Every structure is written in C-alpha cells, then in structure tokens.
Amino acid sequence: MHSEVVDQALPAPSASPGRRRRKSPPFWLRIPLMALVLVAALPLFYVVARASETGLLVAWQLLWRPFVFGLLANTLKLMVLVTLGCATIGLALAWLVERSDLRGRRQWNVLLCLPFAIPSFVSGFTWISISPMFEGLGGTVLVMILSKYPLIYLPVAATLRNLDPALEESARMLGYNRRQIFWRVTLPLLRPALMATSLLVAVHMLVEFGAPSIMRYQTFTTAIYQQFELEFSNANAAMLSALLLALCMLMLWGEFRLRGRGFARTGQGAARRSAPVRLGAWAVPAQLALVALVAIGCGTPLSMLGFWIVEGSSASFPLMTILETLGSSLSLSFGGALLSCLLALPVCLVVVRYHGRLAWLADRLPYLLHALPGLVIALSLVFFALGYVPALYQTASLLLIAYALLFMPMAQGPIRVALEKASPQLEEAARTLGHTPMSTFLRVTLPIIFPAIGAGFVLVFLDCMKELTATLILGPTGLDTLATAVWSHTANLEYAAAAPYAALLVLVSGLPVYLLTTRAYLRQQGA
Template sequence: MTVTTDLQSIRAIPKPRARWEGPSFILCAAVVTGLLSLLPLAFVLYVALTSGWQAIADLVLRPKVGTLLLNTSALLAIVLPVSAVLALAFAWLIERTDIPFARFWSWIMVAPLAVPAFVHSYAWSAFAPRFHGLGAAVLVSILAYLPFIYLPIAAQLRRLDPALEETAQSMGKSPPIVFLRVVLPQLRLAIMGGALLIGLHLLAEYGLFVLTRFDTFATVIVDQFQSVGNGPSTNLLGGVLVLLCLILFGLETRLRGRERYARVGAGAARSRRRSTLGRWTWPALTLCGSFALLSLAVPAWTLLRWLASGGAEIWRFDFILPALGQTALLTLSGAALTTMAALPIAWLTVRAPSRLQKLLEAAHSYVGALPGIIIALALVTVTVNVYLPLYQTVAILLFAYVLMFLPRALVGLRTSIAQAPVELERAATSLGRPLSAIWHTTIRLAAPGALASAALVGLGITTELTATLMLAPNGTRTLAMRFWAHTSELDLAMAAPYALLMVLLSVPLVVLLHGGADRMGQA
C-alpha cells in the first residue's frame, strides 16, 4: 500500500456526479415506492386546496402554531447536537480507548432501544412527577433515541483504517488535529444519517411528549383528531410537519456532502492501538454509568414497581398471548417489507446521485416526520373512496408501516451500501447480468446493514400505536394498544405486563441490530 505524505489525500474523496448506469428495474422500483409514499402528502394538499386560502390562513397563521413551531425548533436544536456529541464521545471511548469493560458498555449504549419511547416517558413521569416541559422532553428524547446515532458512528469507527491516522501523526499533527481533519470527516455520513433519523422521530413522536406535557405538532394533531375528528385543522398542521421534514432533510443532504467512504481491501492488517485514558478512566466510567442509570435503571425500577403492585391478577393470558402473537407477526412482516422497499432508493443514493434521486429520497423520507394518525387518515380516505375492501385489512396496515418506517430502513441501508466498494460492482456488472452482479457484490456486502435496518424497523413497529388503532382489522390488539388502553385509564399495574413483553420482544431485535453494526464495522 502506498502512503502519500499529502494530508489532503487522507480526506474523503469527492464523488463525481454520476450518470445513470444501473438497471432500469432499480430506478422503476424507486419511482413506484416514491410515488406511493406521496399519498399522505397528496391527502394533505387535497385538504388544503379544498379548504381554501382563507381557511388555511385562519388555521395556520395563529399564535398557537407559532408556539408549536418554537417548541419543535427548540427541541430539534437541543436534542440533535447534544445527541451527536454524546454519541461521538461514547463511541470514541468504547471503540478507541482502554476503558474497562468496553464490550459491556457497547451493549449498554444500544439497550435503551429495547424500551419504547413512551415507556421511557411513563417511567420518568412516575419517578419524577413534577419533571415536565422542555427539559423533560429533551432528557427523555436523548435517553430514548441516542442509540440511533451511536450505532452508525461506532460501526464506522471500527471500520476506519488506522494507517490514515498514523500517517497524519507521523507528519507531526497533534491528536486533536488528526481527529478533526482525518477521523471526523469520515464519520460525517454516519452522524448526519443518525441525526436525521432522530429528527424525524422527534417530529412524529406523540406518547413521549404527551406524558412530559410538552406540546408539539404531533401531540396537537392527535388531540384535535380525538376531539373534533378528521377536520381541516388536523390535516393542515400535518402539512406544516411535512414542510419541517423537508427542511430537515435538505439540511442533512447539504451537510452530508458528496464524499465516498468505501475502500478496496481491508486496510492495515493489524490491530488498532487503543488510547490510554489514565486519570480520565474514572470520569469516562462515570459518564457511561450515568447514561446507563438514566436510560435503563429508571425504566426498570418503575416497571418492577408496577409488576410488584399488581400481583398475579394482572397476568391475563387470555388477552396477553393474542396481543403478543399479533405484535410479533406484524413486526416480522412489516420489517421485511419495509427493508425491501427501501433497497432501490438506498442503492440510487449511493451509486447514482442526481436531482431525480434527491427528489425520490425526499419522498421516501418525509413520511417519517408525519404522525401515524396523518398517514392513517390518508389511507382511510383512499381505501374508503377508491377500494373499500382494503379498509381495515392487514395489507393496508402493513402498507402504513412501510410508509412510516422507510426512513429507518433507508438510513442503515444507505450507510452499508456506501461501504461496499463500487469497483467490485462495476467489475461484476461488466460481465453481464447487472442485477445478478449487484446482488452478489453490493447486496451481499451490505447484508449486515440490511439486517440491522430490518431490526430498526421492527423496533418501531413493535411499539407503533396511532396508525395501528385506526387501520388494524377488527379484533387486532397489539401489545402497544393494550398498554396504552390501560395507561389511559391510569391503571399502571395492568399495563405493566404489556410493557414488559414489548421490552422482551424488542431484545432480540436490539441484539440483531448490535450484531449487524458489529459486522458492518468489521467488514
């Protein structure tokens, strides 16, 4: 391997604009999925046009909407950078230093994903009843969603070639300069993708913010629907959320840049040396331990208290077992379908960036910012007016899951495909049968990321509530639906078994997600 002495060569190489060279099937599949993803937006626009401009002005240009905009902006402005900095610090400590029990801490950083966000919020509401408002919303959001950005950063850190950093150090560059000019640019895709995913969750989250008594667009939309039904105000507020999502997506795309991060070969064939913490060992352990206590100990303590107070009578297996089976079946089916639907646009994003690709990616991503109730309303309207037999069927419910969780699948797939060298794909494609070439090169190399993306989608489906309530066939009662029904009646003891089972059902998905991130980092 030839090592250049020019520090500029260590930086990521800008990727030239690509013309379309891939199979037309991939482009067609991405276009079809993108058009289907536009259904909720078409619904919102239809309501806006039929309402008239005066009605739009009366409903949207109100002081309440301004307050919601400030609340949402403040939430994003605090949670995203704090989560990125903390995730980067945790990943660096665990992957690059001699911190004791590094493997244990790597699991701790991912474990909060097994606890649904609204269970985090319920736990903190019980633990500190007076803790509410922006501060509570920020804390619980960071505790619940930080793993979304930690995982890709940690995986990318494991993959980086140590020779790049050693070359910079041999040129007399200090460790901070090496980190800022060599390491951090190669983490940009992971940081931006994770931050986008957290931002979309913050825009669409309902249960977490209801319990922390912090008003956002999502909470007001759901509250208005429950009080006045499917009115214009509900849908026009959904349109504001769409605009916020597009702004967030545009910022992420601009900051992400056009660099390529793949390498051919395994890099330096030796173990990476870990930095010695020395006197900073205890502060590092304190930081990791504090996160574990806040994100895991508080929910565990609250859940155990609910279970102990309820006794044996809360275990109604005639209700629990059907809810568990239905949740597991919907989770597996929805995760597989969503991951397959996201594959074409993920490939286009990495291999053939263009204006059309950016539009398609935006169409795939914006739905992640819509509350489930907006997507459900759109699908209810379409099925009732176009093809009634689809209304309240498993097919339309799974379709809603695909729309809602496409951004989750897309972020992980995009990162894993970006790490698969394009040279191998082009060499295989030159032999003919491009689809087979892509399958046997890029897709196989990206398989760990695909499994991790499916697990990430499954975690979301396991705890999804609002869309499931509106679209599920009669008789469907998932764990999340049962949990919410009991907590709405303040029967926390009866809700405890469903919360526990959601956690237990999520544990294998978290293990798969963590394992997929490990394999991506070692690829």
C-alpha cells in the same frame, strides 16, 4: 439500531451515469414502482386537498394563531435540546470506546446500545410513574436523549474505528498535542457522520409522538392527533399536518445537501488501530459515568417495569388478553415486514441494475417517505380510504400499507448493499443461457441476496412492533398491539396494567438488538 442500521437509513451515493447501463427496467418491475409512486403521493395530495376545501384565507387564519406558534416553539425546543444532547453524549462515548484505553470496550459497546431497545414511550411511562415532576419539557428531553443517543454513537464510533491512524500520527509528528489533534484533525473527519446522524435525530424529534404524548408535552404531532380525535379529519389537523410536513421537507433538504458534500476521506481499510489515549486518573470517573448512563437509560425503566409488575400481581393479569395482544403485534409486524421487503426488492433492483428517471425516483422516494411523520401518512391513508375505498378503512390491510410506507427503507438498505456486491456477470450469463429476467432473478439473484432480505425483514419487524401513531389511527376496531396497549393504559394512569405489555415489548425488541449489535461489533473487529 447499530451503525449499519443508521447508514442504511441514508441512501448511498449514486454511481456516475457513465458507469451504469442506460436500459429501461422490465414491465414486471415498473408496476410495483408506479404503485409505490402513487401511494407515496398521498400525503401531499391529502394536504393540498384539505387546504383547497377550507380555502386559502381560512387556512391562513388557522395557521396564523398563537396556538400554532406555541406548538412550533415547543417542537423546535425539543428538537434542538435532544439533538445537542445526543450529539454531545454520542461523540464523547465514541471517543472513549474507540480512542482511549477504557477497559471492557467490547462489553461497553453492547451495553451503551441497550437503551435503544426500549421504546421511548415505554421509557417515558416508567419515568412519569416515578413522579409527575418528569412531565413536560425536561422529562421529555431526558427520555429522548437516553433513547436516541445510540443513533449518533454507533456511526461516529464506526467512523473513528475506520479512520486511518496515519492522519493523526502525522499531526503528532508536526508537534500537535492530543487536544489540538482532536479539534483540528479528528473532529473535522467525524463531521460528516456527526452532522448527518444529528439531522436524523432532529427529524425524529419533529415526528415523535409516543413519549411527548405520555409525558404531557404538546408538540405538532400530539396536537394533530388531539385535533383528529376531537373533530374527525378536520381542517385544523390538516393545516398542522401541512406545517409539520413543510418542516420535515426542510430538514430532509438539509440532509440531502449535507450528504452530497465530501468533507474528508477516511482510511481505506486501515489494518491497525491507533495507539489508545491513556485515561490515567480519569479512568475511574469515566467508568462511573458509563455505569451511571446505562443505569439511568436502561436500569431505571427496567426496574420500574419490574416494580409495577410486582405491584400489580395482587390483581389478576388478563393473561388471555395479553397473549392476544402479543399475537396481534407479532402478526401485524410480520405482515408489515413482509410487505416492506416485497416492495423494497423491485426498488433496489431498479436502482442498482438500471438507469433513468424511474431509477432516480425509486432511489429517493423511500427516504422521503421515511422522513415524513407517520401521523401525516396515516391521516392521508384515512382520507384516501374514506373518499375512494371505504371498505379498506380500519382494516389490517391499510395498516400494513402504512407500515410498508414508513419502514421500507430499513429493508431497502441491506438489500441494496447486497445487490451492489453481487456480480451482474452472473445474471448476464444466465440470460445468455436463455433464462428470462424473472427466471434469472429467482434462480441467480434471489439466492445471493436472501440473507440481506432476512436482515431487512428483522429490522422492519422490530420497528413495526414499536410503531404507535399509525396503529392508533388505522388499526381495526377492537385490535390492540403491545404498543397501543401501553399507550392506552398509561394515558389512564394505569401503570400496573401497562407494565406486562411494556415488558413484553422490551423483551421482543431487546434480544434482536443485542444480537445484532454484538454481531456487528465482532465483524468490525475482524472476529
């Protein structure tokens, strides 16, 4: 959503073992962690169980087919094209805003992030409502680039903003020109942020469902959902899930390897900005390019939503149905955000305050879950509910569990940062006064980290509002959210009927994104 959100989606480097106290977490922290470990193992258990039911020979025959190779090619093409497009646009925008004399940098920083507030499946629906020519690979790549480039732009811009200007000035004194400084000094310093966020975009493309489904471009996720619909929880869906899970694990392994490398050191609290590069004759074309990007990424979807709302005004909108759908979205998102924060709290406490294998597992497990496809997690929960707890199937409780598994890292990030900044001496002083660990947490630690809990709650709430795949599979019968209403109406080519739900979804998502982006930029500027 903004640079902090992307940074929070990646775990911070762990402190060295020598700096942590070697003590085991108390019993009241172990219980939720063990429950989380058991639930997190469900996707792997699901894939192994389904493969064992079909047998290795049948599983191999299901995977070794031209259909699967076609899905793999489609998915990889989408991933590579979107990642390269987002990296190119994000890097260019970050340089323009942070290194040039571009006018209105503060305003552009906000405007360039607004397309992120529009869910990709909403944007896809507006583009194909213009013309069917946007269906397929080309239109899907366009929509996904416009939706995901802020994931790269924001952290790269923040890195540029915090670089020590002396590094580039020293290169200039050695006789390097602007172009040489960029390629030999600036770009290597940006490489960690650029590559890490590019991998994040690539993982998102592997598991993306909404936009490819609406734009009629078949990938692994759309094929898994189709197989699940055609033949309930069948072997084909399980085998495709296994292959998709393997791809995601491979990307996650690359992300961990990249995160562990130290490429360069950025300036530690540089107190001044580097001298901006004068655009000269390129100033007007640069402004026009930014206007065009915002107009295409934000203006087109909003304009088409307005068009379809006006177009459908002749037919009476089901106001009560729309309000009920909005209420369902708000209540489920509230519950998912609350459960995510409740699970993130013990995880963060164990990671920051304790040491050992349990802390190591708690540190990495949520991010592993965050990289897994929501479709695979949903299917694994269906498999578990039908096999062991049938009363839980198609209930709001099961859907809230899926939300928590998918989005808990969004709450874990800010809470962990707040705990690391909170002095442990305050907790130790409370313990010496006779308080129990639980009492110390409630009276000392919780008031300190409460603002961070609120920030994590908002972030998870917004992601739950836009979630589609798990809601389609796990949602109770007859229950619709804004996201599923948009998807179902668009699948039936009912664009005017989908427009009010899409507009409400953009409105609910857009205001917090705007406020969070503005606040983050002002804070980074020292305002």
